[in-house]
Amino acid sequence: MDPFSSSSPSTGSGSGPSSEALMGQLKAQLAQAYAEEFLETVRSKCFGKCVSKPGTSLSSSESSCVSRCVERYIEATETSKFHKKCAYLQP
Amino acid sequence: MENSEELQRFLEQEKQKAMISEMVGKLTSLCWDKCITSTPGSKFSSSETSCLTNCAQRYIDMSMIIMKRFESMQ
Numbered sequence: 001m002d003p004f005s006s007s008s009p010s011t012g013s014g015s016g017p018s019s020e021a022l023m024g025q026l027k028a029q030l031a032q033a034y035a036e037e038f039l040e041t042v043r044s045k046c047f048g049k050c051v052s053k054p055g056t057s058l059s060s061s062e063s064s065c066v067s068r069c070v071e072r073y074i075e076a077t078e079t080s081k082f083h084k085k086c087a088y089l090q091p
Numbered sequence: 092m093e094n095s096e097e098l099q100r101f102l103e104q105e106k107q108k109a110m111i112s113e114m115v116g117k118l119t120s121l122c123w124d125k126c127i128t129s130t131p132g133s134k135f136s137s138s139e140t141s142c143l144t145n146c147a148q149r150y151i152d153m154s155m156i157i158m159k160r161f162e163s164m165q
Contacts, residue, residue, distance in 0.1 A: 018094075019095075
């Protein structure tokens with residue numbers, strides 16, 4: 001909680017950032033972090049699946065494999081999200 | 092005062108979201124490795140689809156068992 005200890009947020013005439021601004025900033029930073037982590041996962045998964053023996057350049061079959069792989073990984077993530085949601089709805 | 096309460100609530104929500112997002116990420120990674128054994132096609136095969144579904148559901152079942160076991164320790 002370091003970012004908050006130095007200057008406590010206040011409204012009105014105070015000089016600290018409003019909590020709304022802080023929340024917005026945090027949201028944006030979190031979204032960026034989530035996206036970066038997802039990207040890194042997709043990179044490593046698709047490299048493993050599509051580039052088994054790296055050559056001097058990416059072949060056309062490798063690059064089309066990567067395109068398909070990205071789409072399928074997004075789909076697989078949606079499946080996981082769906083089942084996680086379902087688990088929450090169960091008593 | 093009201094301000095910090097609002098922030099606390101927000102942080103609590105984001106913490107929850109982060110935990111869910113982490114679990115979804117782990118689950119997807121594990122099930123991908125288990126179920127997608129060939130190079131990805133333009134569509135999942137029916138066996139891949141059912142494997143992904145079963146894998147997600149069983150992972151969640153398993154998590155429940157483990158969580159219960161650890162709750163009983165506290």
